Structure formats: structure tokens, C-alpha cells
Amino acid sequence: MWTRHLVHELRQRHSVWVYARTADATRAPRELWDEPDGTTGVRRVNMPDIDPMHRFSEHRHPVIDAQFAAYVDEVQPDVVQIEHTIGLSAGMIHAVRARGIPVVLCLYDYWLACQRVFLLRDDGTACPGPDRSNDCVACVEGPAMPQRARVLLHDARMATMEALFDAATVVTACSHSLQRRITELLGRPEHSVRRVELGVPPLAGPVVRQPSARARVAYLGSIADHKGVHTLARAAALLRSGTQRVDVEVRLHGEIVPRTRAELTDICPHVVIEPPYSREELPGILGRTDIAVLPSLAPETFSFAVREAALADVAVIASRVGALPEYIEDGVTGLLVPPGDSVALAAAIRRLATDADQRRRLATTHAPIRSVADYAGEMEGLYADAITRQATEPEVPR
Secondary structure, eight states: OHHHHHHHHHTTTSOOOEEEEEOOTTSOTTOEEEEEETTEEEEEEEOTTOOTTTOTTTTOOHHHHHHHHHHHHHHOOSOEEEOOOTTSOTTHHHHHHTTTOOEEEEEOSSTTTOTTSSOBOTTSOBOOSOOTTTHHHHHHHOTTSOHHHHHHHHHHHHHHHHHHHHHOSEEEESSHHHHHHHHHHHTOOGGGSEEOOOOOOOOSSOOOOOOOSSEEEEEESOOOGGGTHHHHHHHHHHHTSSTTOOOEEEEEESOOOHHHHHHHHHHOTTOEEEOOOOTTTHHHHHHTOSEEEEOOSSOOSOOHHHHHHHHTTOEEEEESOTTHHHHOOBTTTBEEEOTTOHHHHHHHHHHHHTOHHHHHHHHHOOOOOOOHHHHHHHHHHHHHHHHHHHHHOTTOOO
């Protein structure tokens, strides 16, 4: 969805083509087709049979490299922006650079350093980063693989990702924390990555506040382990027990797998799990929300959900992890709690649920939110810089 908004903005002034992955079981693997989208099309490639986050070797696909090279020859771009290679191929960048075309590589997560993207282990604890001796391959493939094979797989993947990073003309990261951490993990200087904060599309409609006798807590987004949803369920259970019981409504809105649904229901049967929502439905949900919670375990690199809540004047509680403290100042523009700490999360929810004045103050005080147009304008400057660098210093590294 984010890419669609960016493309729409850029098409006001430029010709824009898109090459995107999809997973369609009704089509053949690697099948290509064009999807009309505005003034120019979107080239889709079907990749239904890969599982990049659960198979360590799936980060480069020569067939995709060749297909993408042909697409580049067809559309002849002045510059290529790579949004992500997960589910595609890390080798795509080399097809572009071999044709003398500059590349702006945009980083939104830790995929280059972490096959699982989130720098988390299976048990939800934070991972310090790549470990060629053991952790990385075992984390994805399981512990049965021989040690030597683990090392070889790890070294091959890291070499591919480092080559991807180094081949880019310009690299951006969407937050300071991502900029610092990814360069540290890859052993590159921090100044080799530009921080470019993302723009947030406006809400699809007005938010009409719907009053309620009790505080309403909402989680918005993918209902997944790394988002700390189990922490929220445990906090909800705490709020319904003991001498400090608080009558709050807790709803989780988003996609969920059956295992997670069963686990959350077992922890707290009173948590309500709602289906995924559309952009058009979001204002209505926010109008029925008093407190938005993002209890992530993973080091978030940017949060649209937090900013969308701010646009709707909804108070926010989030984990003190990753880039979240870059936007939320504890006690001023929201509340921050330690990741995975259900007791602290319950206390924060109780604090806002029982203090309407503080809740309103936090809801109406938030940091500036960048527009998509402003982001696109900065990216246009980077495109121009990349084109100039390609013309004058094609072999000079960042």
C-alpha cells in the first residue's frame, strides 16, 4: 500500500514503472504479466513456491535476475529504486548496475543482515546479529544441519547481501536506529546510509469520535508473535484480575494465523480479535479507539500505525525498542514500556484508562508527521544525486 501512494505521487511528475512479486497458486511459478495501474503498468512476477524467511538459501534466484534484466532493457529507466528483494532476488541490483543505471536502495528492515528480518530468536528474545558459527542458520533451518554447512550457508548469504549493499549508488534507511544498526551489522560506515523518514498518507476520511463508558484499547496491524501481541493479551488478563481491576475493551485488528488466535484466546478469552481492515475502514476503527498499543518485541524501524493513531488524536502506548522512541517521547507524546513486559504494559494501560485528562493530552500532542509528497520530494533529490554520481563517478563507492 505504501508503494502505491509513493508511485501515485511520483507519477505527477515522472514516468514510473513497477516490478513486483506476487504469490498466485493459479499461475505458473515465475510467470510474468502486466497489471494496468495508472499511466504506466506494473510487471508482476509469480513466486508462489518460495519461503524466504524459513529457508536460509532463498535470497537469490538467477531466473528472476534474467527476467528483471529484460524488463530494465524494455523500460529503459534513468534510475531504479529497490524497495525490497525479499521473495525476489538480491542479484537484481547487478543487472541494473551492469547497464550503467544508478540504484537507490531503500532499507525498511534488517533483511540484509537477518534472514528472519526482525532480529529475534524463536523464543522472542533479541538477537545481537549475524553469528556465522551457529545462530543464524540454525534459527531458520533448525539445529540438525552440520556445523560446516551452517558456516558455508551463512557466509554465502552475507557475501550476497554485502554485495547488494555495496552495489547501490545511494542507500537510505527510514530511521536513525535502522541507519545505525544495519551499518554496524554489515560493517559499513554509518554515513554510507542516508536517513530518509517515510511519509504517511492521510487517513481515508474524517475520524468521528464515538464516546464510550469504558476505555477502548486497540492493536492495529499484523497479529504476529514479533509484534508482542502475547504481551498485550497477558496485560489484558492482568487488567481483569486482582485489586486494581480496570474495565477496558481490548481489540486486535489484523491478519492472524489459527495458532496465534488460539494462544491469545487461551491467555485472555476477553480479548476480541477483529478481521483485517481496509484503509477506508481505519477512520471508523480509530473513532472507536481511546488507546492504541504497539507492544513490539522486534526493533521496529518505522511505524505507520503509531502515526495513523496520532493523526486521529488517539493516545499511544508502545515498546521502548527500535525507532519507536524516535517518534514517541515518553510522557509527552505517548507512553513507552519495556518490550515483553506485560506488567508494565498493563500499568500503562491502567494509567491512561483511568486518567482521561492525561489520555487527552497525550492524544493531542504528537511530533510532526511527514507527508508522502514531502518524502517524494526528498527522494527526487536523491535520484538526481544518484544520476549525477553515476555519470561522474561510476566506480567511486559511497
